[in-house]
Amino acid sequence: MSFILNIETATKNCSVSIAEKGKTMVCSELAEEGYSHAEKLHVFIEEVIAKAGITVQDLAAIAVSQGPGSYTGLRIGVSAAKGLCFALNIPLIAVDTLQTLASQANVSDGKIIPMLDARRMEVYSAVFNSDLTIQRATEAQIIDENSFKEYTGKIYFVGDCAEKCKTVLTAENFVFLEDIKYPSAQAMSKISFDKYQKSDTVDVAYFEPYYLKDFIITAPSKKA
Template sequence: MATILNIETATKNCSVSIVKNGMTVAIQELNDGNYSHAEKLHPFIQQVVEEAKVSVNEIDAVAVSKGPGSYTGLRIGVSAAKGLCFAFDKPLISIETLHSLAHQVTVEEGVIVPMLDARRMEVYATVYNSNYEQVRGIKAEIIDKDSFKEYLSKGKVYFLGDGAEKCKEVIIHENAVFVDGKYPSAKEMAQLSFEKYKKNDIEDVAYFEPFYLKDFVVTPEKKR
């Protein structure tokens, strides 16, 4: 039986789960509108291993959401995951954040567009078909009235994630469906991390870095 610790910190949702053979047996998460990962992540890890009645040393792998997403959130999650892998000699598995997010909806036709807020009218987004196969690469893009028109002209397009909310008044089309209240979670990482574990699809712990997509930019403080 494969036991995997999943860590998701790419957005404001701090989420941790223990998975056994692809099934979630314990989960802790908090999305209170703030980036509370630095305070919550390690207590959540302790809580899920206790709830699942395992020790960190007994898990078979650590999986982490690789991005794109919040620069600080990703750094915290990846640092914690790598630290556990080094300390307990466990393999590291990475899961694309948008791929995990896409699995929060099930559709029979059309495409799924998971998107994360990247400030102003910019989002990190990609496109999957109903079988969760990626049909367009991940982009950091400015949303306007013509965004995703090539998909909207062919059928239903399901937008979800915290980037979708600000697109409602811009992307106006009869085929546009906005799915509210969805954000990346360690729950959806369960089957994805298990499948990677079975294939031995792991990362080099020493050299693995989050997928930021864009360079981190520090905004200088205004002089008074």
């Protein structure tokens, strides 16, 4: 059996699923402002494995969200995935976070633009066709009133940026699917299985998340 454990921790949503041949069997997730990934992730992993009625030895691979997203969230997810892959000697699959988010939009036409908040008016975004083929690769961009106007037809926006972007992105063909806020491990199932079938895996030892922007640690200011 091709059981795959999917781990999504790139945003405020800590999400884990077990899938068999690309179909989600069980999913546990929680989105909190305080980022509870460190406390919840391993609990959720144990929970979904138990609910699926399998053991870790039944897993064929581990899939993890590769980013872009939260530095800390991605580190936690990737570290857990690597540890399991090393212990079980199974492959690691990296899944594009924005592709997972885009796949949650059930549309048959137009373009899907997943956006994740990168503070102020900056977002991480990509552009997908309705069949989830990539139209424009992931970028960090500043949103203004001219953003995405080069695309015609219906443009569907998903992600956690609706509140700050819908007052700026006001073209008639723009549609915000506000109920699709965070990527979910449930939506990773088909993507990870397709990659597994193609042996599209990454090196467990050397894989690093796709942060998109450099993570900078700022030293505390010294008082005079």
